[in-house]
């Protein structure tokens with residue numbers, strides 16, 4: 106039987122009525138771009154108003170995040186395990202502009218790696234580099250600007266933090282994703298990720314870097330890695346979460362946008378990336394981190410064509426918590442290696458993440474509409490059963 110993403114996932118049927126109503130409201134609200142834009146600007150300023158934090162915590166935060174602490178995500182991890190879904194605990198701090206905050210992020214991620222070591226269904230841990238290094242420094246390194254002595258020291262501290270995280274993942278026998286961010290800081294992130302892959306991916310992939318296929322140079326970068334790396338390459342393939350910011354900055358500063366202008370071009374690059382990776386499994390292990398049903402179905406077909414077992418450890422799938430459970434549960438039900446990224450952390454720290462999810466959901470129409478429709482149908486079904 107062909108893979109079918111139209112089945113209602115049990116995560117929807119298991120929701121209580123309050124959760125169901127909240128999810129419907131969220132998916133309806135995020136369709137209004139003006140509301141997202143307003144929230145993006147206003148939220149950081151209105152957080153102190155009594156009731157605002159409470160409301161966010163009960164709605165978008167609860168829907169898209171696993172909780173404020175690692176411990177709170179535990180129940181979700183166990184619930185996913187019951188459905189053969191893996192989990193990735195993602196400490197979502199990404200504005201760490203002081204040494205103190207960067208050390209806190211490092212400690213939290215180390216805890217999530219130790220937690221992964223105790224759980225059979227947590228194969229990966231992950232880091233967003235802006236949680237352990239400040240943006241101005243990453244930007245300076247990305248531009249090849251000379252660093253002062255103090256900056257060189259701060260950069261060396263960042264490398265030690267990252268190295269400690271990769272070493273901990275290797276020690277626990279877990280994989281470690283390094284997330285991709287905006288193009289003006291990503292050259293530094295790519296360089297750090299490549300250095301870590303060089304060090305830790307000798308026998309097998311421990312460290313995975315991320316490629317964003319909305320970038321016009323993504324396929325060339327992937328090809329260069331395949332052609333030149335003298336280590337095992339670990340990759341997370343995404344479309345990219347900062348499309349609007351990339352275009353806005355390029356327009357403001359007067360340089361050509363580094364991202365494709367159309368969704369079709371991004372989809373083509375992503376699918377070409379899948380084809381290129383699966384043709385090089387001798388050196389590449391990868392995770393298709395996507396909510397796109399066509400790309401997911403394509404990879405399922407490619408796995409069959411290349412005789413890759415569904416539960417293979419070298420090819421996997423991943424979706425974000427609170428999104429596209431119909432894909433996750435269908436893949437898990439058919440024995441594929443699929444995981445959920447579960448962001449967690451203090452509410453204030455997760456705001457940029459929540460805003461990105463809202464923006465992204467406003468950007469997609471049909472697939473997100475399908476998810477909303479499933480929620481509405483479930484509500485109707487329950488109402489009819491009661492009558």
Ligand SMILES: Cc1cc2nc3c(=O)[nH]c(=O)nc-3n(C[C@H](O)[C@H](O)[C@H](O)COP(=O)(O)OP(=O)(O)OC[C@H]3O[C@@H](n4cnc5c(N)ncnc54)[C@H](O)[C@@H]3O)c2cc1C
Pocket residue numbers: 283284285286315317319343344345346347348365366367368369371394395396397423424425446465468469
């Ligand atoms: C497990 C996981 C990990 C992730 N990690 C990262 C990460 O490290 N870094 C990162 O940047 N993102 C990351 N993302 C987010 C990801 O990049 C996408 O934002 C998100 O998954 C939506 O893309 P999609 O493949 O699911 O497909 P779709 O929903 O089909 O595509 C939406 C994406 O297409 C692109 N797009 C939309 N409209 C247009 C347009 N008009 N023109 C051109 N392109 C357009 C954008 O990239 C948009 O995000 C991650 C996602 C997942 C599921």
